[in-house]
Amino acid sequence: MAMKLDGAVALVTGTSRGVGVKYVDALLARGAAKVYATARDPAAVIERHADAWGPRVEVFGLDVTDAAQVADAANRCADLTVLINNAGINRMQGFVAARSATDARAEMATNYFGTLSMVRAFASTLGANGGGAIVNMLSILARATMPVMGSLCASKAAAFALTQGVRAELRAQGTQVIAVMPGAIDTDMSRDFPPPKLAPEAVVAAALDAVEAGVDDVYPGAMAEQLAAGLARDYRAVEAQLAKRLPG
């Protein structure tokens, strides 16, 4: 399964900053007919980007943890052919070292349940419009746990399981379901993370290339590629390597 983005109608979550903004830029550059740029604070997005993005972009409010807003989005975007689940949070907490499980629950609510809500809301629309594609922004840490941000890893691992299951469930309707699993990206989220960090534009280019080439799992950047290769060889060795990054 593969699809051309020229003429596509896409929705991107989390377009207030970071990778989400670059998804909108790149979709426009690849000829998307329409991009729904969604964010928790749409007014700020309009102020910052509406002029540059122009008439092909429609900005509206969407918190992926709000079921009513997700349902409204699905009603509004009946023409959708590409869903990009980009919104995410990382509270940088360990499992035991965290003072409570509050941050772990918040990460699960956004990164896993938010993605699940969006996929469930838009699956039939994508099917009705010919199949299309779902792009889930995960992380290489969906496949291996770094203890310093353990609960983030758990939420991304859950979203990876979701990606695999949805891929199977929607195959018959022709929907391509892509897992994007980069290493650290140079955005607010990784502000305190040491270099090297990927340019968000490079991650977006790899993800959109995968849509157009029909590739299911994408590992942008050397760190993700090396960890993925290591996992295939000896996953306990990767676990031992990441175990050095402890909380505190």
Ligand SMILES: NC(=O)c1ccc[n+]([C@@H]2O[C@H](COP(=O)([O-])OP(=O)(O)OC[C@H]3O[C@@H](n4cnc5c(N)ncnc54)[C@H](OP(=O)(O)O)[C@@H]3O)[C@@H](O)[C@H]2O)c1
């Ligand atoms: N940065 C990295 O190192 C890295 C590495 C691997 C994967 N990723 C993944 O890449 C994606 C984009 O991250 P980023 O680096 O661009 O991070 P970022 O700069 O922190 O941006 C996160 C975006 O998600 C939005 N968001 C958070 N919770 C939301 C919710 N409930 N509903 C709607 N939008 C919400 C934020 O909106 P507000 O402005 O309203 O907070 C913001 O637009 C995430 O899924 C992240 O996990 C990032």
